[in-house]
Every structure is written in structure tokens, then in C-alpha cells.
Amino acid sequence: MSQLPVIVGFGGISPAGRSSFHHGYRRLILDHLDGTQRSETLTSLATLMQRASYSEGTFITPDGQRLTQQDLTQTLESELLSNTLIRRIHPDWFDVNAVMLNKAATLRAGDAPITFRVRNRHLPQNPPSNWTIRPLPGGESEVIVAGSCDVIFPDYREAAVQSAGMLPTGFDPGSLYQSRNHPRGLQMSVYAASDAIMSVGIDFLEIAAKLSPDQIAVFASNSIGQLDDNGFGGLTKFPALGKRTSSKQMPLGYAQMPADFINAYLLGNVGLTGGALGACATFLYNLRSGVEEIRSGRRKLVMVGGSDAPVTPEIIEGFRAMGALAEDKYLQALDNLAELQDADYRRACRPFGNNCGFTIGESSQYLVLMSDDLAIESGAQIFGAVADVFVHADGHKKSISAPGIGNYMTLGKAASLVRNLLGETSLRQHSYVQAHGTSTPQNRVTESHVINETAK
Secondary structure (H helix, E strand, C coil): CCCCEEEEEEEEEECCEECHHHHHHHHHCHHHCCHHHHHHHHHHHHHHCCCCEEECCEEECCCCCEECHHHHHHHHHHHHHHCCCEEECCCCCCCCCCEECCEEEEEECCCCCEEEEEEHHHCCCCCCCCEEEEEECCCEEEEEECCEEEEEECCEECCCCCEEECCCCCCCHHHHCCCCCCCHHHHHHHHHHHHHHHHCCCCHHHHHCCCCHHHEEEEEECCCCCCCCCCHHHHHHCHHHCCCCCCCHHHHHCCCHHHHHHHHHHHCCCCEEECCCCHHHHHHHHHHHHHHHHHHCCCCEEEEEEEECCCCHHHHHHHHHCCCECCHHHHHHHHCCCCCCHHHHCCCCCCCCCCCCECCECEEEEEEEEEHHHHHHHCCCCCEECCCCCCCCCCCCCCCCCCCHHHHHHHHHHHHHHHHHHCHHHHHHCCCCCCCCCCCHHHHHHHHHHHHHHHC
16 A cells, blocks of 8 residues: 655755744744744754854853843844845855956067066966976076966956845854755754654654664765865866865765765665756656655655755856846846845845846755654654656757756646645635746746646
8 A cells, every 4th residue: 555755844044034933934934923933943043153152041142242042033033134145245255355256368578578477386287389488596496488378377366146045144053063065065964854853753773673774765966966175066166276175075066965865874774775867857757766665665755855055256257147147237127227236136036027037046855754654653743745856858859957847747746746635715715826937037927827727
């Protein structure tokens, strides 16, 4: 008999904060919370962002003040809100006013040859043929260039895109464990998966003791690999910058590494593992793998998730070059502004609205799935069920990024499943669609059409 995959734990970290126990969701709807829930949400953010710690019944700020919860939230509320969700990129990520963009140039001699001095260890291994090198005392050499000399000048520019969805300012996942040389996406993955595991409320070892190793699986990955300096980003650019490639950048850059980290550092899993890549649908691809394994009866306990940390100058520039991101100049033009203020950066992402591109963000999210019989036997809290996951290719089309028939088939099958399980009324009046990419002028139209046609 087919098993029903149920959600017994969820966790993660996003620009809204910690996901477990709905903390991140509450940040999104903060203005609609009652006083108690609002205070709990702000307190969670304050401790997450290292603006306070809890000891002996009071909260202690970094400067040593002891505050009650009420005083803490009143004192820090404005700061906490302004340093979460979408906002102008904070210097902790990179300096938007000084993004590296080096300039290649050719130097030509005037009346005399180009002459310069350099330390011997900085000389190229293969000097150009028009160089004459004369050793000098003190480990230096004089170089005389006959003709021209190609150089690269260090240079900087202002970032064209200065808004992003960043994790709460002050939160550092790498400070919570021995994370030396770990790319940020993997640091986030360790935190997020830990958050999900702990949210179950039952010790993992207690659950695992009821199962054979082959009944446990992990499916996790990210969409583009680890592209910061500790991963593929450093691997590809360090030689051009005169820096050494490390032994960690290559292996830690792989996109399936989140699953490997969870298996090795958190669960000690020796069962099935894997990671699918599907751009923005990567999490759903992994979810589909987990759901299929539980429905088939092969697995009883599965962790699925994804982790991406793309708030880097290089990735942002790549998406900007595609014309996909909301550039500052276009936001100014939309709102007829001479310059953008902090409040304007927070409004950069405009789903189904007057928009000019999407806003990139970082996040790591995980679910703990059980077969329904294991959940009942373990006494786990059930938050929901995943009856199926649908994924379809788009068939023939002229542009990979353009929408295709697969979108209609995927949503249509999902809607049909909801109707068959819960009825027509539930589908039409109590369902929810998480639309994708609707803050771009193209996708706000195509996604609307897919949803509208399915609703008909």
C-alpha cells in the first residue's frame, strides 16, 4: 500500500529570520500579529542577530545592559525591522560603492623605454619577450620594456543593483560551528537543517533506532553551486587575481554538497542520498525525490531541502546582464525619483506590479518527511502532507528562459490532485498558489496566464 509523506518538521533561515515555529512567516505579517506574538517575533530576531542574549531571566545587550523582553523589543524594534527582508545591500556582504571591475590597458613608451622595479617573487614565470630584466640588490629587479606593455589596473565601480534579500544583519551561521573554509551556502545549510531536525521535537537518534539505515534518505542541493570565494567563485577568479587556489574550493563548490554536509555533520546517514538541480525549482526537485521514496515504501524518514547564497557581486552582475534584476536606475525611472532611499530599496521586488525585474535573495530551507505510519507510531506532530510533486519539461521552444507548456501541465495536475483529494470548493476557495518570478515584466504576464487558464 502506498504511504503518505507527511511533514513533521521544518526549518531554515531566510531574510525574514528562522523558519521553524513560523518565526520567519511572522516577520512577514508582523503588522497583523497581536502584542504577544509580535514581541516573541522581535525577541527571536534580536537573539538571532546577536543584538541580545538571554541569561538569568533577562536579556543582555552587547554593551552589557540588562533589559526585560518588553524593554528589549521597544528599544530594538526599528533596528530589527530595518535589517531584515529586502533592503539595500549591507557592507557585511560587499561594498556596493566599490565593486571590483579591473581595467585592461596597454602602456606605450614615450621618449624613453618603460622602466619599473619589482620584487623578484612578483615577476611572472614567463616574462614577455620584450622585457629585459636586470637583478638588483635586496631581492628586486629592474624591468626595461621595449615597446608596449599590457597591464590590468585595479578599478572599482558602483553596483548597478543595490537591493537584495539578505539574511538578517548580524546573523552569522559560520560562527555557530567549526566552519573554517566552508562556503556561505553550506554554513546556511548546516544551520537550516539543524533547525528542521530540532523542530520535530523527537531526538533523531530515537527515530533512527526504529528504522534500518536503508529506510532513511537525504535529498538536498543548491541551484548554482557555491559561488563565493570559498567555493567555485574563488576557484575560477583567484588565479586571475594573483591568489592561490585552495584544496577546499573545488570539492566544496559542488551543488550536491548540502546533502553531503547533512549526512556527515548532522545525521551520520549511510542510507540513500542525492541532490537534484533545477534552477529555481531545485527544492521541488528534491522534494519530489523524497516524496517518491516514501510513497514507494522504500524510505520512512527523509530530509529534503536546498540552500543558495547568491548575494555576491559576480552572481548579481550575471543576472543583471540577463536583464532579469531590478536595477536602481530602472526603479528610479518607475517611481520618478532622483535617487533611491532606504525605503525604496525595500520596495524593489513588486510581484504582479509595476516592476522592472526580480530581487535576488539568499535562503536555506529544509523539511523532515515521514511516512504516515511512522509519524503516528512516533507521536510526531504533523504539519501537513505532500501528496505528490509534478515536474514537466516545456517541449520545443525558441528560448530556454521563456515559458512553455510544462508550466500549464504542472499546475493543472496539481490543481486536479487537490480537487480529487479535497473537492472543488477547497480548490477554488481554500487553495494557494506560490507564483514564481512575477516581479519581472515578462513573468508577471506569463504566470498570470498560467494561473488564469488553470482556474478556468
